[in-house]
Amino acid sequence: MNKSDSERIAAVLEKIGYKKARNIEKADLIVVNMCSVRQSAVDRVYGKIKDFNKLKVKNEKLKVILTGCILGKDRKKFAQYFDYILNIKEILNLPYLLKLKTKPPENCSPWSYLKIEPKYSSFPMAYVPISNGCNNFCTYCVVPYTRGHEQYRDKKEIICEISELIKKGFKEIILLGQNVNSYPNFVGLLQNITDLTGDFKIKFITNHPKNFSDELIEEVARNDKIVKYIHLPVQSGDNEILKKMNRNYTREQYLLLVKKIKNKIPNVELTTDVIVGFPGETKKQFQATFDIFKRIKFANAYIAKYSPRENTAAYKLKDNILLEEKKRREKILRDYVKSQK
Numbered sequence: 001m002n003k004s005d006s007e008r009i010a011a012v013l014e015k016i017g018y019k020k021a022r023n024i025e026k027a028d029l030i031v032v033n034m035c036s037v038r039q040s041a042v043d044r045v046y047g048k049i050k051d052f053n054k055l056k057v058k059n060e061k062l063k064v065i066l067t068g069c070i071l072g073k074d075r076k077k078f079a080q081y082f083d084y085i086l087n088i089k090e091i092l093n094l095p096y097l098l099k100l101k102t103k104p105p106e107n108c109s110p111w112s113y114l115k116i117e118p119k120y121s122s123f124p125m126a127y128v129p130i131s132n133g134c135n136n137f138c139t140y141c142v143v144p145y146t147r148g149h150e151q152y153r154d155k156k157e158i159i160c161e162i163s164e165l166i167k168k169g170f171k172e173i174i175l176l177g178q179n180v181n182s183y184p185n186f187v188g189l190l191q192n193i194t195d196l197t198g199d200f201k202i203k204f205i206t207n208h209p210k211n212f213s214d215e216l217i218e219e220v221a222r223n224d225k226i227v228k229y230i231h232l233p234v235q236s237g238d239n240e241i242l243k244k245m246n247r248n249y250t251r252e253q254y255l256l257l258v259k260k261i262k263n264k265i266p267n268v269e270l271t272t273d274v275i276v277g278f279p280g281e282t283k284k285q286f287q288a289t290f291d292i293f294k295r296i297k298f299a300n301a302y303i304a305k306y307s308p309r310e311n312t313a314a315y316k317l318k319d320n321i322l323l324e325e326k327k328r329r330e331k332i333l334r335d336y337v338k339s340q341k
Helices: 004-016 039-056 072-078 089-098 155-167 185-195 214-222 239-245 251-264 283-296 323-339
Strands: 029-035 063-069 125-129 174-176 203-205 227-233 269-276 300-305
Touching: 004 029, 004 063, 004 089, 039 063, 063 089, 063 185, 063 300, 125 155, 155 174, 155 185, 185 203, 203 239, 214 251, 227 300, 227 323, 251 269, 251 283, 269 283, 269 323, 300 323
Parallel strands: 029 063, 125 174, 174 203, 227 269, 269 300
Antiparallel strands: none
């Protein structure tokens, strides 16, 4: 989603006359697209501030803008370091901030930016958001506080965008959403898209196990235009931790879902997300997660070390797992995934 957002930022800037600089030293404008979901991303931006300041000494005209999914806490911390800070939903205000228009756009809803035609940068693959925001309120996650509640793009708008992409020769369309399969009648949307004429394939990310229906499994299995790839975040293999995370499924339900998927789609490529070192996670509870990895044998896994995020329910819990222990658990899972390739 961040990649897709950057493509829309690029489109807005080009429309008002900006061109991509050959390198950062030649730029008059730097736009940083940050995600507050992980502390590591916030830390990387902090690490760039000295570089930006050095560039400003060399080029007094240089403006540096911070955008993306930004927590209020991070917005305050970064205020002194950036010329402007705006949420990704506000990027249509860029011309106004850069004094290229006398007033901000009228009738601009928080999700109008999804109507911007992006500057697609991954040909022959294209990212197409179908929803934005999340209603799940997992206790570790800031997405509902940065992107808001789920909002769904109009089906006709999605079909129209994909139809144009196919005409331009794009071969792989990746549907995006923080919880992509909560889109109303998601299976119907997939059928409408794959009914389009052309040589193309469809992927979709990210799924939530509680929304992955039997009907969706059947559709992926039977539909030749849908890539047999499913990203299914597990986050933890322990029921107590899953409950503390507010994931709304159990270990047993997750394993049953994977069994159904593998039975119907024998050649499926399964990947996952997992968090190690969630507050209170014991070594035994971590072993339950490792056991899930050994049972399922994921093709790949995105492993995050837990970091407290302000506004989330888990922020109130004591972050009592040492960083070294988090790193150790991360390495165990990462090494196991590598060993399976």
